[in-house]
Amino acid sequence: MKVQLSGITPEELNELITLVKGVHGFDFSDYGKASLTRRVSRIMSLKKLSFYELKHRIVNAEGFFQHFLEEVTVNVTEMFRDPNFYRSVNELVVPYLSTYQHVKIWTAGCSSGEEVYSLAILLREAGIKHKCFVYGTDINTEVLKEARKGIYSFRKIKSYAENYIYTGLKGSLTDHFTIMYDAATIHSELKQDTLFSVHNLVSDGVFNEFQLITCRNVFIYFDNKLQERILDLFYNSLAPHGFLCLGSKETIRSEAFRKKFKVINSKENIYQKIGI
């Protein structure tokens, strides 16, 4: 295997951003440049495309842009990723959610759905699944199709099961799946009251009010300015005292927003909206 050394200059990257925005309406201008450069260079090297050919395909080749979007946005996810995070949600957030009659949850940037189902399993084990509704959103229609299916390879499930052990939840991950040959299908009970739909954090607005929003390992692809804009969207989408969960290496940096949230767990980046 060869690594892809970057094949695109900062000027070319800006040109590409302008082109994509003009032709397809997706705005990558406030994405982190280092990661975007790496992703675009990777596509060029995998497809053996020059910069000119890449631009040409983005404009002219049918279906290419969907593929480009899929490659450029990172869709790596796991069930029970960062097991300590789920342990903290179980201990610090679930007791709070239990007091509500109805609970609405939003997983932003859900990719192929693993995190939505991890939450569903956690809520089921806590005995409150029946009153919860989990929305999973992503900008990418292809990964959402995978999410709706809820079928994962047995190889993946084996590594997810290892995460599950570290969460401290009872039972075992495979209790929640039907395994046939080399694939595992999530139980239909866990798919109930989940909804996967397209939402672009960069351009779309508030669509509901939530008691819990998770957006983990999505902010790392955005620059500080865009992170703040989306924090504002999350703040406005949270019910008073609702919880916001970021990835374990992400943090709320802006002073203005630090005042609007109470830190519930600093290591796992769980915050609570200060009520108004």
Place this chain on the structure above:
Amino acid sequence: MAFDDNILQRWQQAEVLLIGGSAGSFKLFFNIVKHVDVDINKVIILVMHRKKNFFSEIEKLFSEHSRIYIREITDKDALKHNTIFIAPANYHTLIEKEGYFSLDVSDPVWYSKPSIDVTFDSAAEVFNERCVAILLSGANQDGAEGLLKLRQAGSLTIAQDPSEAEMAEMPRSAIELGAAELVLTTEDILKLIRT
């Protein structure tokens, strides 16, 4: 060995010290951290291969034995002189030219996340001749191509002498690729760092 003036000058002028290592490199990382001066006047970035879900206490252990500030990188942390930054497990670490880190969770490179190649490659875009990079012991080829890119960008690139490395493959791959301007013994690596 005595370093020639050109090497010494480049070392002293470098603003960034990048060190990558995998299997068999822990002891040398530890020694480097222990011996770094408080006023080294560089940003130090360590990329070590680490296992997923292995909640290591590296940051704590290193802090207890170092005189300078040690921090595991959080997304968008600003690069700071006289600080040791450690790449976190389960993420790649990238460097933005505005002077901060960006993390990335895309697929492993050489079965590794963090990958040394990813950080070295990204650093090559930003630092040019303002950087010294060292590749230590390891059992795969991660870091070799990234080191080459750094060398081509004008950085001072160093591989640990493979005959001294517990796992020779990583530094040897870099040498074979022509990525290492210098091949140094463990003792000389520590000597250079204390210069």
